[in-house]
Amino acid sequence: MKLATWNVNSLKVRLPQVVEYLAAQKPDVLCLQETKLEDEKFPVNDLNAVGYHAAFSGQKTYNGVAILSRSVSAEIAKGIDGYEDPQKRVIAATIDGVRVICIYIPNGESVVSQKYQYKLGWLERLIAWIKQQLEAHPRLALLGDYNIAPEDRDVHHPKFWAGKVLFSDPEKAAFRDLIALSLQDSFRLFEQPEKSYSWWDYRLNGFKRNLGLRIDHILLSPELAKQCRSCSIDRLIRANERPSDHAPVIVEIEC
């Protein structure tokens, strides 16, 4: 089983690239973030036509998440249980016996911003909810744009980034809290190239200079981690014409 995640930064613009990616990788599941589409405008028919079902939760202009899958998804749930949030950042579904949770963690803007406080509060709610979800679903995968680079090796210039949003101590602590729930960072289960990143700023020629951060992750429950055979970042997707600023991350699970 192949599970992937990709922040597409507008599904309207990126739909042709998503269709191409589905054809190339044939993932069983593809989680999307920043679809930036109201549900009425979600391209269900285009995705059905290439063999994928879609569950989605979107809004105009900002945010928006979706789960595309070859098999029909069950128990679709939107948002974090018991947390009213007008921003569409979470969708979950059970697919082929795996609880797939697609998340778009707030960016936070900067550590002095109100949005950073929203991010930290949001993470607290997420962690409490995932703890419950793990009890209910031992085969669980948490995929998405975390907007957190967990370690120095996930950042092109850790000294420059120290204390900044995406790499501040409270954010890294929240990531460790998720790991402490027994989740494993699938990327680090395997040997990886140095300077592996999943996001590069559109500005400053970030991709060409590999000035990136690894902020897109696939965390797996122990049962799934045991069956995980590979995890990689499809960095070449970032070299497309009119690219998203993120590359997809993909895992193979033996099941």
Next chain:
DNA sequence: ATGGTAGAAACTCTA
């Protein structure tokens, strides 16, 4: 690496 891109939508906000 201390600038300024990309997307959506409206002339600005978000990332």
